[in-house]
Amino acid sequence: MQIEFTEPATIELDDAIEYYELQLSGLGKKFLIDVIETVELISKYPQLFTQNSEHTRKAVLRKFPYNLIYSILNDKIYIIAVAHQNRAPEYWIDRIRV
Numbered sequence: 001m002q003i004e005f006t007e008p009a010t011i012e013l014d015d016a017i018e019y020y021e022l023q024l025s026g027l028g029k030k031f032l033i034d035v036i037e038t039v040e041l042i043s044k045y046p047q048l049f050t051q052n053s054e055h056t057r058k059a060v061l062r063k064f065p066y067n068l069i070y071s072i073l074n075d076k077i078y079i080i081a082v083a084h085q086n087r088a089p090e091y092w093i094d095r096i097r098v
Helices: 007-023 027-044
Strands: 002-005 050-053 056-060 066-073 076-084
Touching (some): 027 056
Antiparallel strands (some): 066 076
């Protein structure tokens, strides 16, 4: 399935990569690799991850405390949020259009 990051999710991804890279050189790249591996799993098995709300699912990254919140619509997967697990829950909920 084709995957598309929404603009807010892209900004969150870029911010997280930058944050980790500032913490330790190369850590941002490791974060990105974790995201890419998770996106590949979502693409292959869109129903694999836990239903998070009526219209979303949550994929937990393996090595970093982040979730990829996504929705499936018309044979396309939209990454709605790249959400840190300690952030306010469902801060991204207004991004969903039903």
